[in-house]
Amino acid sequence: MGARPEDEEDGEVIGVRERGAGAETCSVCGAGLEERRIIYTQMRTGKLHVFADVPALVCVQCGEEYLSPETVDAVQKAFTEREATETIEVPLYRFERARA
Secondary structure (H helix, E strand, O other): OOOOOOOOOOOOEEEEOOOOOOOOOOOOOOOOOEEEEEEEEEOOEEEEEEEEEEEEEEEOOOOOOEEOHHHHHHHHHHHHHOOOOOOOOOOOOOOOOOOO
């Protein structure tokens, strides 16, 4: 499997993990994983926090994202030890259920 074409929403591909001995695969669909930089979001105290350029493994087929324990620790540490580098405006869309 090779790297697939990228666009800004999918994140920057920084490596490909081929299927085979010792290779990691997606727990959802079984496809291979690519090392990418992603945008990670988390709600905390009623606010949406956005982290850019987060290293992750991303499934090449279904898009499932996996963060290493070290990356998760770094994100959690950022909440207590860092200030945001910028503030952005994010649109909110409320889901409306289909009516039968």
